[in-house]
Amino acid sequence: MSRLLDDEEIARQLRDLPGWERVEGHLVATYESPSFLEAVRLVEWVADEAEQMDHHPFVDIRMARTRWELWTHWRDGITQLDVELAHRIRQRAEATGARVTTAGDADDDGRRRGTPAPGPSTGPR
Numbered sequence: 001m002s003r004l005l006d007d008e009e010i011a012r013q014l015r016d017l018p019g020w021e022r023v024e025g026h027l028v029a030t031y032e033s034p035s036f037l038e039a040v041r042l043v044e045w046v047a048d049e050a051e052q053m054d055h056h057p058f059v060d061i062r063m064a065r066t067r068w069e070l071w072t073h074w075r076d077g078i079t080q081l082d083v084e085l086a087h088r089i090r091q092r093a094e095a096t097g098a099r100v101t102t103a104g105d106a107d108d109d110g111r112r113r114g115t116p117a118p119g120p121s122t123g124p125r
């Protein structure tokens, strides 16, 4: 259960986890919940699961957005426990109306990536 997964196994299992990607040897995804409170509740729900699994995520909450980073610390890599926890997070997130964000989505400040900040007004003088 806790052996390290190889590249091929990780790639194959990621196909069932839309929005999750491998970043520097960790499984990473970001969800946008309908509200800040829903995001906090999602974290609370996952906290209970994590305790039962004795397997814990790194998680960031920024307003309604949660960013999850999973790996097996004592193995220093990704095991089936990380994949299992990712599935539980995904199922709960979707059930509570969160959507997974991808690279093209808005940044933390609400601006879309790659779009410049608004410049000076070009309206009539």
Ligand SMILES: C[C@H](O)[C@H](O)[C@H]1CNC2=NC(N)=NC(=O)C2=N1
Binding pocket: 054, 055, 056, 057, 070, 071, 072, 073, 074, 075
């Ligand atoms: C003693 C206890 O079982 C370990 O510290 C557990 C707790 N939760 C954990 N969580 C994660 N993500 N990786 C671990 O290696 C880990 N180890």
